[in-house]
Amino acid sequence: xxxxxxxxxxSAVAAKNRLSSQFFKKGIIIALFSGLMYGFYxxxxxxxxxxxxxxxxxxxxxxxxxxxxxxxxxxxLGSAVNDTCSAGWALLNVGVKGKLGDFYxxxxxxxxxxxxxxxLVGGPISSTAYVVGLQMAGSIVIPITALCPAIGAIxxxxxxxxxxxxxxxLGIAICVLASFLIGSTSIGGxxxxxxxxxxxxxxxxxxGWGFEGCVAGYGTSMIDSEIGITIRQxxxxxxxxxxxxxxxxxxxxxxxxxxxxxxQAFTSGSAMIWFALAGFCAFVSYMSWxxxxxxxxxxxxxxxxxxxxxxxxxxxWIILGVFAGMDGWSLPPIVWIAAVIMVFxxxxxxxxxxxxFRKKGNQESVEQTKVS
Numbered sequence: 001x002x003x004x005x006x007x008x009x010x011s012a013v014a015a016k017n018r019l020s021s022q023f024f025k026k027g028i029i030i031a032l033f034s035g036l037m038y039g040f041y042x043x044x045x046x047x048x049x050x051x052x053x054x055x056x057x058x059x060x061x062x063x064x065x066x067x068x069x070x071x072x073x074x075x076x077l078g079s080a081v082n083d084t085c086s087a088g089w090a091l092l093n094v095g096v097k098g099k100l101g102d103f104y105x106x107x108x109x110x111x112x113x114x115x116x117x118x119x120l121v122g123g124p125i126s127s128t129a130y131v132v133g134l135q136m137a138g139s140i141v142i143p144i145t146a147l148c149p150a151i152g153a154i155x156x157x158x159x160x161x162x163x164x165x166x167x168x169x170l171g172i173a174i175c176v177l178a179s180f181l182i183g184s185t186s187i188g189g190x191x192x193x194x195x196x197x198x199x200x201x202x203x204x205x206x207x208g209w210g211f212e213g214c215v216a217g218y219g220t221s222m223i224d225s226e227i228g229i230t231i232r233q234x235x236x237x238x239x240x241x242x243x244x245x246x247x248x249x250x251x252x253x254x255x256x257x258x259x260x261x262x263x264q265a266f267t268s269g270s271a272m273i274w275f276a277l278a279g280f281c282a283f284v285s286y287m288s289w290x291x292x293x294x295x296x297x298x299x300x301x302x303x304x305x306x307x308x309x310x311x312x313x314x315x316x317w318i319i320l321g322v323f324a325g326m327d328g329w330s331l332p333p334i335v336w337i338a339a340v341i342m343v344f345x346x347x348x349x350x351x352x353x354x355x356x357f358r359k360k361g362n363q364e365s366v367e368q369t370k371v372s
Contacts, residue, residue, distance in 0.1 A: 027295025031304030034288035037281045039311030041082075042142060043319035044278035046134055049078045050326065052268030057261075066252055073248040073261070075132035076124075080240035081265050081272075082131075083123060085279025086286075087233040093283070094230050103227050111222040115231040118215040123236025124244040126208030129201050137198025138328055139320075142312030143178065143339045144202040150175040150349055151210030167352060174345030181338035229286045306346035310339045 048054070057065060057074055065074075094103050106112040133141035150172040241262065249258035266272065289305045313331050321329035347353055 023295055027292050028304055029292075030288050030295065031292025032307060034285045034292060034305045035307035036311045036315075037285035037288060038305070038308040039142075039313075039315035040319070041278050041281035041285055042134065042139070042308075042312050043315040044274050044281060045078065045082045045131070046316065047320060047324055048081075048271045048274030048278060049074075049131075049135070050324070051274060052271035053264045054078075054268070054271055069248070069252040069257070071136070072128075072132060073245065073252055073257070075135055076128045076240060076244045076248050077258075077261055077265055078135075079123070079127040079131045080237060080245055080262070081275050082278050082282065083127060083233060083237035083240055085237075085272075085276050086282040087230070087237040087279075089280050089283040090226075090230040090233045093287075094226055097226070099224065099227060102224065103230050106223055106227050107231065109223070111228075112231060114215060115223070115228050116235050118212045119232045119235035120239055121208050121215070122212035122232065124239050126205040126212065127236060128240065128244060129205035129208065133198045133202035133205060135198075136201065137195040139313040139316035140195070140331060140335055141198055141202035141205075142316070143309040143335070143342050144199055145205045145209065146306050146309030146312075146339075146342055146346065147175055147179055147203070147206040148209035150345070151206055155210050168349050171345045171348030174348060175342050178338040178342035178345060181334055181341070225291070226287070229283070232286070233283065307343050309342045309346075310336075313339060 050058070054074075058070065091100070091103075094100055107116070130141070130145055133145070154172065245262065246255070246258040249255060249261075285305075292304060313335065317329050317331065320326045344353075
């Protein structure tokens with residue numbers, strides 16, 4: 001009589017390990033893709049704000065708007081138009097997949113309300129600060145906003161008592177060093193006017209996104225990620241459009257200016273083409289980020305997404321500087337070096353980089369042992 005064993009065969013274990021490794025690597029690729037798409041979103045949105053009616057607002061007819069309106073009101077409006085377009089793509093996605101009813105039902109749940117809170121912080125505050133920073137200082141602000149994982153780690157320790165070990169503190173220190181190197185380019189006499197203020201405003205975006213990451217992590221752990229992204233984009237677009245833009249309009253001295261500018265923005269065809277493309281890239285970036293996180297882990301996924309600190313300036317240089325022929329989008333070598341340093345700092349916060357090699361080595365040794 002043959003002895004029956006309950007353990008799996010060596011070949012089955014090896015096959016399972018190979019599949020897990022492939023799944024893990026695919027998750028890393030998708031998460032890296034989210035950083036690339038975020039770079040294209042930044043470039044296409046900025047390009048849209050240089051076309052159509054935006055040319056009149058920023059260029060020829062600047063006398064028609066106050067300095068406050070040009071800097072802050074138009075920044076909020078650009079963010080509102082982009083997030084509204086992104087929300088349209090997100091709604092189309094859940095509609096095609098038959099999840100529209102789930103979207104409305106989730107809004108009434110506690111996780112849905114948590115996502116609304118995250119969107120209110122990440123939309124009206126961070127997204128607008130990001131756009132204003134881009135308009136004032138250019139793509140140099142993108143690596144600054146990539147500090148959000150470091151800020152998120154600190155806020156997670158303060159708000160949720162999450163672990164903040166020596167390795168994570170080292171990663172935060174690396175990110176701060178990289179941001180200092182980037183910021184140093186705005187201090188010299190050759191720095192364009194308004195660059196330093198633009199970088200300071202970019203820190204506001206990083207702070208808001210760090211807080212959003214802490215809060216949204218709770219919400220997306222209990223609801224469909226596609227529904228969570230849709231809630232985020234819809235609330236962000238609407239809150240920008242019906243709350244922040246009117247507030248800035250009143251601060252500019254004309255309560256009806258918001259309606260007038262929004263109407264002109266959404267009916268400016270030559271600009272809306274690029275805003276629609278930017279909104280699509282933003283939607284795909286968020287989708288890829290959440291999917292990558294679910295496949296390779298939130299920590300490593302966050303690090304891979306943080307590569308937009310490199311892809312953002314690169315895409316802006318390609319799309320705006322090379323393709324559109326716009327001046328001022330080339331960056332000094334120190335910024336490229338600092339961007340790469342910040343990517344490494346984000347990786348250190350998320351995980352021990354040596355684990356990537358250890359996991360591979362351990363997995364190969366396990367497979368060889370099982371097969372032999």
